[in-house]
Amino acid sequence: MSFWIKLLRRSRKNNSHVRLPEHVHKAIPASSSVGGDASPSRNDGREDERVPWMKQQLANCSDIVFREFKIKAGYRCTLIYIRSTVDQTTIQDVILRGLLDYSGSEDNGLIRYLFDDQAISVSEIKIVTETSEALKTVLSFGIVLMIEGESRIMTFPSASSLSTRAIEEAPNESVIRGPREAFNESLDTSLSLVRRRLKSKNLKTEELNLGSETNTRFVIAYIEGICKPELVQEIKRRLSYLEIDAVLGSSTLEETIEDSPYSPFPQIEYTERPDIVSASLLEGRVGIIVDGTPSAILAPVTLPMLLQTSEDYFQRYIAATWIRWIRYLFLFVSLLLPSLYIAITTFHPEMIPYKLLMTIAAAREIVPFPAFVEAFIMELSFEALREASIRIPKSIGQAVSIIGALIIGTAAVQAGIVSAAMVIIVSLTGIASFMIPHFDLGLSIRLLRFPIMALASMLGLFGITCGLIILYIHLLNLKSLGVPYLYPFTPLVKADLNDTLVRAPWWAMRNRPEALTRNEQRLKKNPRGWVKQKED
Known part of the structure; x- marks a missing residue:
């Protein structure tokens, strides 16, 4: 083997080309040159298999372009990219022009021009040696440049021209006061x-x-x-x-x-x-x-974080605190109101004032179902209407959901299938569920509403109490990346309560949450210190 290597070195000095046996090619690493130069020779021969390999990997892909061309210096080059995702201006005016404008004739001159001088004026260039890395670049909407005989591959990862959706307002997290920007798919x-x-x-x-x-x-x-x-x-x-x-x-x-x-x-x-x-x-x-x-x-x-909105921090803190109290109240209304109605009307009618009890009894006199079945039918119908309003086209979705609820509710009451009181209870429950800021949390509350209704129908208020105890134990054991789900209520951290049930003013929230960070200090000094200075 050493004889063939010496022969190759001598041939390079004489600008002649000698084809080596196959076993010598396999013994020479692709990332190194036999002559010991910094960049491999363009006539190494082993790298010629890369373009066919890429074509084999990307076979039957009509949108993949293999642009093969030859420049003045005698180098054969190949550009590989996806036609519909790459900026054609970058290819035509920058990469191709940079290659075709090269007029040097010295050996390895183009290699130094491209890889050492990086003369092509593209914002981001990455040099790789593995063909698999070049394949990933193509599939990630970049451009790959291969030069015959050169082991290094030049890639342009930032040449994508994919069209993206414009920055718009968040459709599911709209605010009255605050920024209107939202993420898009890019x-x-x-x-x-x-x-x-x-x-x-x-x-x-x-x-x-x-x-x-x-x-x-x-x-x-x-x-x-x-x-x-x-x-x-x-x-x-x-x-x-x-x-x-x-x-x-x-x-x-x-x-x-x-x-x-x-x-x-x-x-x-x-x-x-x-x-x-x-x-x-x-x-x-x-x-x-x-x-x-x-x-x-x-x-x-944590659970308190899921009941906060960005608008809380753009409104005055007094109004934001009041809104938070309403959210916590209607969280329990969404979870417990149908269950309380079932438990009280079924097991504890003595808790209802006499006149109201007579009204409820008269409304339910013609209803053939018990309170639990009545509530289950109405809740299931409400969930179906909610899901249908999301899936059908937006132009008719709102009309169908509102009209459908009114027609079905009115028809059900007139037919004697449900009582008017149950329609009111289910409507209030639905409105309360819309007040939960986080959709997944609201979905969880809607799901848990049904087993608590079942417990209320079997055990009354005692069943509701048992359900709440089980739910509370579950929340106590729940963690998110090691942080207790009910933090800062349990474990109780008084310093972090100023951003839970209440939204303290910015100048009072001097520290970050203790469980989330080691750098707790947010404010260096009292922002309202100018008041004392003015008094002095």
Whole structure:
């Protein structure tokens, strides 16, 4: 073998070409040159198999372009890209012109021109040596440049020209006062909206890929110095166990990292609003933004956090506190109102005032079903109308849901299937469920309403009490990334109660949540200190 290597070195000096036997080719690494130069010879021969390999891997893909051409220096080049996803201006005016304008004739001159000088004026260039990495770049909407005989491959990852949805208002998290921007399906756009609010060198974004078929990009975002490092490591550790063919949305990651997958309560928060993500990162939480999904997920999360909205922090704190009290009240109304009606009318009618009792009894006199069956039918009908209003076209969805509810409710009362009082109870319950800010939490409350109704029909108020005790024990044992779900109520942390049942003014919230961060201090000094100075 040493004889053939010496012969190859001598041939290079004489500008002659010698074809080596196959066993010598296999003995020479692809990433090194026989002559010991920094860049391999363009006549190595082994690299010629890369383009056919790429064509084999991308066979039957009509949108994949293999643009083969030859330039003045005698080099054969191949551009590989997806036709519909790449900026044609970048290909024609930048890459091709940069190659065709090269007029050098010296050996390895083009290699130095491209790889050492990086003369092509594209914003991002990445040099790889593995053909599999080049294949990933093509499938991620980049451009790959291969030069015959050169082991290194030039890739242009940021050449994508995919059209994205414009930045619009969040349809599911609308506010009266506050920013109107929302994430879209582009990871880079969504990340830029967070960067726009957090112009800090401590904002760290680690990009990862998951899915053997989708190769989905996602970013783990956190603020260094505020977020606990062990929290980031724990999320990475849990995600490392996910080996799946496709990640089509953030829900896949959400179900992977949550502590209790069989709990009806959401343990990961999702949002479409960049201001909520920014505020959460400043509290020490971790955000995950997935490419192709217009919502980010946040962890850890607690029950009080799911009952807060971004508008709470843009309104005056007195009004925001009052609205929060209403939310907590109607959370219990949504969960317990039908059950209380069933329990009191069935087991404890003495608790109802006499005149009201006579009215309810007269309304239910012609109803053939017990209170539980009556409530079950109405609740199930209400859930069907709610789901139908979401699935049918928007132009008729609202009309169908409102008219359908009115017609069905009125017809059911006139037919004697349900009582008018039950229609009122179910309507109030539905309105109360709409007041829960987080959709998944509202869905959990709607689901738990049915077993509590069953307990009320069997045991009355005692059954409701047993159901609430079981629910409370479950919430006590529930955690989100190690943080108790009922924090700061249990365990009780008085310093963090100023942002739960009440929304304290900004100047009073001097510290971050104790359970989420090690850097607790938010305000360096009293922002209202100017009042005392003025008095002095």
